[in-house]
Amino acid sequence: MEDFERQLRNALARKQEPPTFEAKVYAAVAAQRSGRGIFWRWATEGAAVVVIASGFWMGYQHENQQRAAGEAAKARLEVALRITVTELSKIQKTVRTSTEDE
């Protein structure tokens, strides 16, 4: 029983912290803060990369769409001019033939 009490007293006795304790605590807090900072820095940089890449991608897509629309408009223009000139040509030929007949 005495042995148990002695052990208990020893365990609960106030002990002087080691001289490196405070330094260890500060180091641990700093490490924790530094880890959190790295995370946020990486997150911010990652977000910036994503935003810039999205911007480039959207610009590329817009340019592609514009090019497709432009090529389509050019093709339509070609069809329209072909029909117009062909019809004018036919009319011109008919007029010329009838003039010659007269």
Place this chain on the structure above:
Amino acid sequence: MIAIRTFFIACIALAPLCAQELKLPANLDRLATKASEVVDVTLDSNLLQLASRFLSDKNPDDAQVKKVISGLKGIYVRSFEFEKTGEYAESDLEPLRTQLHAPAWSRIVGVRSTKSSENSEVFVKTEGGKIGGLAILVTEPKQLTIVSIEGAIDPDQLSELGGHFGIPKIESDPKHKDNGRGKDQ
């Protein structure tokens, strides 16, 4: 208040006369369901500008087309080809013909062939002594073609496009060059 209302009603009523732009009638779309082949090209000023950006100045054909379309506000083409005759009536073209009247529009060429039952007409719109629009109306028993070009157009420049840009070449005949235009038969 009544005066303001009258003014607005007058503006709305007179707007089509002021604009004088040829509107292709909506009933033409109905013909598309009967046609075996349909060409429907609508190029407003925005699309013409867009197409123009894709025409190279270095390519002579493109440059020529660019020059022709530079003063245009729109090109509208409707062409229908039918399997059999009688799929469209002359009345289908009535809304269009009512717009192609003086003073804005004048018919410069009218060709009627009894042999092939083909009827071709060319109308021009004059604005301040200059051509501000061109309309071509070609009716055949199994085919109907309507072309409307809005804006400053030079028919000579248009003819010069023949043989370029995938457009068939127009046979030129200097002897009859002047007879080809301004003649109403």
